[in-house]
Amino acid sequence: MxxxxxxxxxxxxxxxxxxxxxxxxxxxxxxxxxxxxxxxxxxxxxxxxxxxxxxxxxxxxxxxxxxxxxVVAPLLSTGTQAWAAELANCPPDLPLREALSRSYRTATAAALAREGIAETLLRPLLRAATELPALRATWLRVQQDCETRLIPIIAARSGRPTDDLDVALTAAMANTAVRLATERWAAGEGPDSAADAVDTCLTRLVTHNLL
CATH class of the missing domain: 1.10.10.60 (Homeodomain-like)
Structure with a gap:
């Protein structure tokens, strides 16, 4: 010992x-x-x-x-941290849009299973986090942290420096797409699955040549 x-x-x-x-x-x-x-x-x-x-x-x-x-910050950040970690492990030759979607789906499922959180609990939690002023600030802090985590990962995938404006814009757009998707999903809009809602938003970015 x-x-x-x-x-x-x-x-x-x-x-x-x-x-x-x-x-x-x-x-x-x-x-x-x-x-x-x-x-x-x-x-x-x-x-x-x-x-x-x-x-x-x-x-x-x-x-x-x-x-x-x-008090909800640890749960809200669990998924975003897992997403960033999973994205960092995606094959570098995988298109970014696909890597973002695949890593989110895989990371979210694994994080929820690991923490013992059912989507039936996640939905009202996210709804409260996005609608109640007292929790909204916590939710946005978690989102800002996630965007910061995405920057070096996207920079590495694109071969650009971390202070490159396009890298920052890409991280911001990807993170915002996921945030809006999960907020709308929590409000009862769109697909039944949060991962499907995220996939839809990321597809719209590609369709409009924003990602």
Missing amino acids: ISERNRPAPGPGRPTLSETRRAATRREVALVAAQLFAENGYTATTVDDIAAAAGMGLRTFYRYFPGKED
């Missing part, structure tokens, strides 16, 4: 054990909160309700989240 004193230090960019545990706890609490929001509504659900359902005290809750509006 390796003692704590002799345990190797995490490599560059790798999270420490405490960071990993903290992230896992945040996801667990976020999932509990999402379930409560789906059952009782965002407004009717209090921080006390979330903390009690998660089996923690209020002081502990606030060590993980600044407020109730921030």
